[in-house]
Amino acid sequence: SQTIHQWPATLVQPVGSPLSLECTVEGTSNPNLYWYRQAAGRGLQLLFYSVGIGQISSEVPQNLSASRPQDRQFILSSKKLLLSDSGFYLCAWKKGSGNTIYFGEGSWLTVV
Amino acid sequence: AQSVTQPDIHITVSEGASLELRCNYSYGATPYLFWYVQSPGQGLQLLLKYFSGDTLVQGIKGFEAEFKRSQSSFNLRKPSVHWSDAAEYFCAVGAISMEYGNKLVFGAGTILRVKS
Numbered sequence: 001s002q003t004i005h006q007w008p009a010t011l012v013q014p015v016g017s018p019l020s021l022e023c024t025v026e027g028t029s030n031p032n033l034y035w036y037r038q039a040a041g042r043g044l045q046l047l048f049y050s051v052g053i054g055q056i057s058s059e060v061p062q063n064l065s066a067s068r069p070q071d072r073q074f075i076l077s078s079k080k081l082l083l084s085d086s087g088f089y090l091c092a093w094k095k096g097s098g099n100t101i102y103f104g105e106g107s108w109l110t111v112v
Numbered sequence: 113a114q115s116v117t118q119p120d121i122h123i124t125v126s127e128g129a130s131l132e133l134r135c136n137y138s139y140g141a142t143p144y145l146f147w148y149v150q151s152p153g154q155g156l157q158l159l160l161k162y163f164s165g166d167t168l169v170q171g172i173k174g175f176e177a178e179f180k181r182s183q184s185s186f187n188l189r190k191p192s193v194h195w196s197d198a199a200e201y202f203c204a205v206g207a208i209s210m211e212y213g214n215k216l217v218f219g220a221g222t223i224l225r226v227k228s
Contacts, residue, residue: 034215043220044156044202059215090155099144099163099206101216103156 002027006091006104013111019064019078021107023091026072033074034092034101035066044090050074051096086111114139114205118219125193126227133188133222135203144206145186146216147177151199159201162186173197198226 006023013019025031035047046059048066056066063082067075074091091104115138125131137143144163148156160171167179177188186203203219 036218044218046215046217049215088153092156100146100158100161101206102158103148105155106153108153 004093004104006107010108013081016080019081021076023074024072025093030096031093035076036090038088081111083111114217116203116205116219118203118222120222122223124225127195128192131190131193133201135186136184137205139205146204147188148202149199193226195226
């Protein structure tokens, strides 16, 4: 069966520091991968999605970036965090030919 | 582009009472519709989904949802709520196409509180 893992689960970072959140999917190949953000009191906002290695689409202009160095690995990064980057970040995946998106457990980021 | 509206930010129901969470969508073609549930501090769990066929779909934990094309709605229901159902519920519409990049667009969520 397929599983998705993301880490770290919780992160407290100072303003201006870098960020790296990692997500991996097991048990499938060539998945579509997604990063969503859920800010306090808000719904889910799609940040990035990827349909293949090295293919990244950005939904919202911001100081975050994403990379997909391997088929089942998706990384969310920032060179300099802002206070407004605080939130709950969710990685998700779906089969390339599938219609259902499955989510990881999420990573809490607090920028102080 | 597709959009989803969940008009109720908070709903409180008594344990054992019935529940209906509303969801309206906007999409130019037949949508793929989903309901997810999120417990505090956790990821999203898929409750049920509608792609085609029978407009009444059954999900996990005793939930069901009905797709009504004429009303552009996909309301979530449960006949008898349990205290463990307290969580936040998200409706989502999928645009599974190359144009839209196989994305889900989510509503703002409805927080369900269950009182004993």
